[in-house]
Amino acid sequence: MTDARMTGCPHTFISSLPKTSIIVCYFNESPSVLIRMINSIIDRTPLELIQEILLVDDSSEWQVVAGIDLLTPNILAEASLQAADYQKKHPQWGMVKFLRTPSNQGLIRAKVFGARKARGEILVFLDSHCEVNQQWLQPLLERIKEKPERVVCPIIDIIDLDTMKYVESPVCKGGLNWGLTFK
Numbered sequence: 001m002t003d004a005r006m007t008g009c010p011h012t013f014i015s016s017l018p019k020t021s022i023i024v025c026y027f028n029e030s031p032s033v034l035i036r037m038i039n040s041i042i043d044r045t046p047l048e049l050i051q052e053i054l055l056v057d058d059s060s061e062w063q064v065v066a067g068i069d070l071l072t073p074n075i076l077a078e079a080s081l082q083a084a085d086y087q088k089k090h091p092q093w094g095m096v097k098f099l100r101t102p103s104n105q106g107l108i109r110a111k112v113f114g115a116r117k118a119r120g121e122i123l124v125f126l127d128s129h130c131e132v133n134q135q136w137l138q139p140l141l142e143r144i145k146e147k148p149e150r151v152v153c154p155i156i157d158i159i160d161l162d163t164m165k166y167v168e169s170p171v172c173k174g175g176l177n178w179g180l181t182f183k
Contacts, residue, residue: 021120026128051120
């Protein structure tokens with residue numbers, strides 16, 4: 001993946017940024033898409049900034065753990081065994097925690113479910129079908145550290161649905177109105 005940051009973006013950041021919990025909610029997401037997304041986070045984020053990565057399965061019709069579809073009757077026991085085995089081969093995946101809502105809650109309630117389980121000082125929510133770029137997290141954390149009441153959003157690039165090719169997005173600005181509608 002190319003470094004798609006604008007030329008004006010800094011390449012160095014203040015030290016001692018807060019640790020974050022990255023929360024990813026999904027429903028019936030393809031295992032390959034989840035693995036690609038998690039690997040992009042692990043490969044392109046300083047691990048010392050990540051408290052944990054919480055994958056919240058909103059009661060998918062199948063369950064995905066460590067990239068493995070689990071269709072067995074004893075899903076939870078099987079899931080923890082297979083996830084532990086995967087984490088032995090890929091130790092940085094040890095920060096990935098798998099959660100499952102008791103029933104399908106919808107995206108917002110699944111995010112709240114994940115937020116209640118999170119231990120990081122800052123919560124970052126990502127879609128399950130995205131991929132992060134180089135130094136994506138540091139500017140967000142830096143802005144929050146400067147002014148803790150800020151709500152920040154990154155530039156969200158595109159992964160082509162048909163080709164899975166990464167496509168840079170133009171810089172767009174938006175804001176919230178009093179009804180909390182983003183425009």
